[in-house]
Amino acid sequence: MPELPEVETIANGVNERVRGARITRVWTSGKPQTFKSPEQEIADTLTGATIAAVRRVGKTVVMDVTRKKIAAQFLIHLGMTGRLLVSQPEVALPAHTHAILSLADGREIRFVDPRRFGRLSVTSGYTGPGAEPTTISAEAFAQLFKGRKLAIKAALLNQSILHGVGNIYADESLFRAGIRPRRQAGRLTRAELDRLHQALQDVLARAIHLGGSSVSDYVDAEGRRGYFQIEHKVYGHAGEDCSDCGTALKKLVVGGRTTVYCPNCQK
DNA sequence: CGTCCCACCTGATTGC
DNA sequence: TGCAATCAGGTGGGAC
Incomplete structure (x- = not known):
């Protein structure tokens, strides 16, 4: 969940x-x-x-x-x-x-x-499998993807590289950074990785501020729903018009997960 | 080792 | 209405 x-x-x-x-x-x-x-x-x-x-x-x-x-x-x-x-x-x-x-x-x-x-x-002494996305520097973030042949979306989902990002926030940050999910991680330019770093940290901070995304039945410790789903631009919106350019959002499978992106805004 | 695919579960929704 | 198929926020093990 x-x-x-x-x-x-x-x-x-x-x-x-x-x-x-x-x-x-x-x-x-x-x-x-x-x-x-x-x-x-x-x-x-x-x-x-x-x-x-x-x-x-x-x-x-x-x-x-x-x-x-x-x-x-x-x-x-x-x-x-x-x-x-x-x-x-x-x-x-x-x-x-x-x-x-x-x-x-x-x-x-x-x-x-x-x-x-x-x-x-x-x-005891648990530190998690990968790097922490909310605080990692742009430099260290870019370093994570060097030489990697897998798709950038699959890399974002790989918890031993970066831990905490899942299907929603991978798609949402790639959309905001204007990067296609199937692009090879190691072939992104430093400028693209910097945009992705910024987009990911913005999206995560905004989602935390809104209490997360309640797609179906997610609730917090007090049974409250989150509200970031209202700001989803691609996740759950396959086939709809892109909110930025009006092009129909496309759906495909990357890293075994349903992936939605805008074929016009994401290069 | 890197990458891909599928199994692991239940429940909600869709489609015939 | 009923039932089968499909899909879901995630991992981890095995195949290649």
């Missing part, structure tokens, strides 16, 4: 509500695919721990916890349909709930994930 702006919105929302809380009990669903660490290890690490902070790294929600002076991290990757909710215990459990952290004050942090593409694990 969520890309960088949605994960950031969720992490910030959860952080504001549970930072400093103590976890008294952990329940997990036993669906093996969901758990990258053994469920017992997750329970042992979190039970009795205090939540120091909840933040985003790439598309992963990182919960920093301390238990008996030992620091650890609970990683929540939301996949396509994962949600992280902070609820009062009397609120009915949603279907497909896969983990519940009960807090000392009675509230519950719930991980809900219908498609089960999400993953839960515990670790």
